[in-house]
Amino acid sequence: xxxxxxxxxxxxxxxxxxxxxxxxTFAQFSKIxxxxxxxAKLEKIAKSNLQNCLRLLRHNEANDIxxxxxxxxxxxxANHDELHDWKYMNNLExxxxxxxxxxxxxxxxxxxxxxxxxxxxSQQPDIFKMSxxxxxxxELLLKGMNVNPEHRCxxxxxxxxxxxxxxxxxxxxxxxxxxxxxxxxxxxENDDTTFHVNDALYLCEKLGVPQIFDYHHHxxxxxxxxxxxxxxxxxxxWKNSSLPVKMHISSPKSEKEFRAxxxxxxxxxxxxxxxxxxxxTKELDCMIEAKQKDNALFQLVHDLKRYSEIEWIDKASFHxx
DNA sequence: GCCAGTCAAGTCCCG
DNA sequence: CGGGACTTGACTGGC
Numbered sequence: 001x002x003x004x005x006x007x008x009x010x011x012x013x014x015x016x017x018x019x020x021x022x023x024x025t026f027a028q029f030s031k032i033x034x035x036x037x038x039x040a041k042l043e044k045i046a047k048s049n050l051q052n053c054l055r056l057l058r059h060n061e062a063n064d065i066x067x068x069x070x071x072x073x074x075x076x077x078a079n080h081d082e083l084h085d086w087k088y089m090n091n092l093e094x095x096x097x098x099x100x101x102x103x104x105x106x107x108x109x110x111x112x113x114x115x116x117x118x119x120x121x122s123q124q125p126d127i128f129k130m131s132x133x134x135x136x137x138x139e140l141l142l143k144g145m146n147v148n149p150e151h152r153c154x155x156x157x158x159x160x161x162x163x164x165x166x167x168x169x170x171x172x173x174x175x176x177x178x179x180x181x182x183x184x185x186x187x188x189e190n191d192d193t194t195f196h197v198n199d200a201l202y203l204c205e206k207l208g209v210p211q212i213f214d215y216h217h218h219x220x221x222x223x224x225x226x227x228x229x230x231x232x233x234x235x236x237x238w239k240n241s242s243l244p245v246k247m248h249i250s251s252p253k254s255e256k257e258f259r260a261x262x263x264x265x266x267x268x269x270x271x272x273x274x275x276x277x278x279x280x281t282k283e284l285d286c287m288i289e290a291k292q293k294d295n296a297l298f299q300l301v302h303d304l305k306r307y308s309e310i311e312w313i314d315k316a317s318f319h320x321x
Numbered sequence: 322g323c324c325a326g327t328c329a330a331g332t333c334c335c336g
Numbered sequence: 337c338g339g340g341a342c343t344t345g346a347c348t349g350g351c
Contacts, residue, residue, distance in 0.1 A: 011345085023346060025328050073345085080329055115344085117330040130330070159332055193333090260343085 002278040005244075005285045005317040006297050007067025007109070012059055013295045020052045021073040026080055039083075043091045046075040050095035057102055057110075064315035065297065066108040067285050072115055074141065079133050089140050096144030103145060109243065109285060110145070111152040112138050120178070121158035121171035128174060135182050142185070149185040151241050154212050157188060157195040157203065168199060175207055187212050189248065192220035192259050197230055204237040211237040214248040215273055216289075220259050231277055244283035249273075250290055263291045267303035275309075278320050 011020060022045050032038035053070060060068055078088045103110065118131040135153065142149040160167050175183065189212040190200040197218055204211040211234050218227055238245045249270060253260035265288055277284070290296030297316065304310055304318070311319045 019346070021345060023328085025347080027328075028347085071345095077329070082329095115330085116332080116342095119331060122331085127331070134330085161332085 002274065002281045002320050003244075003283045003313070003317065004274065004320060005067045005109070005283075006288060006300065007065060007069065007285060007316075008288045008290075008294050008297045009069045009113075010071040011293055012056055013293050015055060015059055018052045018055050020049045020056060020071040022049055022052075023073060023076040026077060026082065029077060029083075039086055042076055042083075042086070043088075046078075046088065046092060047095050049074045050092060050099065054095070054099050054102060057099065057106070057108070059294075060108065061102075061106050063294075063298075064317065065294070066106075066316070067287065068108065068110050069287060070110060070112050070141075072112055072138070075137065078137050079130060088137070089144065092144060096141070097146075100144070100146035103147065109246075110147060111154065112141075113154040114138060116156065118155060119158040120155065120174050121167050122174075123161070123170060128177070132178065132182065135178075135185065139182060139185055148242075149181065151185070151187055151210055151243050153185045154187050154189050156191045157200065160194045164194070164199070168195075168202060171203060172206065183207075183209075187246070189214050190217050190221075192217040194221075196222050197227060197234075198223045201230060201233055201237070205233070208240065209237065210241050210243075210246070212246055212248060214250075215269075216248070216250040216252065216261075219252075228276055232280065235281060244285050245281060246285040246287065249286045249288050261289055261291055264296045265290055265300045265303075267300060270300065271304075271307060274320050 012018060024042060024045060029038050029042070032041070049071070053074070057068065060066070075088050077083050114134055118134050119127055120131055122128050122131070138153050139149050142152055157171055158167065187210045188200050188204055190197045191214075197213065200211050203209065213227075213234050235245055249265055251262040251264065251266040251269060252258040253262045288297050288300065292299070301316065309321050311321070313319065
């Protein structure tokens, strides 16, 4: 028997004016003559983004959704070079504490997936340093929310730079340069163009990092299409984590645009996957990556209702036997 | 109010 | 070596 929880990403299609990713471009920032006023505006946006996160969490709670990925664009320009003296966390204690209190009252799994500008296997010191700075911001946000940062940030492995073997070894080399608290925060995901399941396993096993299995990426790029023999190893990368195994679920937009995400999740593909893993997997948190966000989750729940092997625990989690 | 173009960041591909 | 595509939601500017 497997307990499955469904989650979704960053924003809701059902809440009005609730973006957690409002922003200001650097060009816009520069146009404001009074630098202090410009920074105040950035802080106002960040605060509003966090308040919208809390609205999202309340919405999730109301729908039994206990698994959520925060936007990584909560603090606009946080890592911009020209703003290195800005203490972006300074005025965020209150909105972060509100989130902390809500999570304390309503236990749920939250995390991040910093975007593709975080590249840990880069040989360029500036890119590596900027990546660490971005990860440090994620760590501070988690701490502000009173969430243990362990295994809360999913990353891709990075670039191939014309030599994948070397790029993997570079990742291991750079790993040694990452502060331990940030190492502990990370999980690694197979991607759809460069580093497949076996590459991710190589690193995850070597470095003791949990692996996120992205089924859709796997179908787009693999060494062996047959992933089942590797599932035990993937589960095993989670053995030292206090959190359940986590994976990503999405469906191709079309045959032609296979890599792009569809609006919704193909329920048959999802069921086929679950039926394959249910024997050896006790708990599985499935992050739905679909254009229709929470609506894709609701639709998937609706589509799953016709399968008799599923027993519902609440509106967004179930047993499968 | 709507639509097209732009936006911090990286990598890859093409010429 | 330089420029554009990739991908993304939000925002700006033009109408």
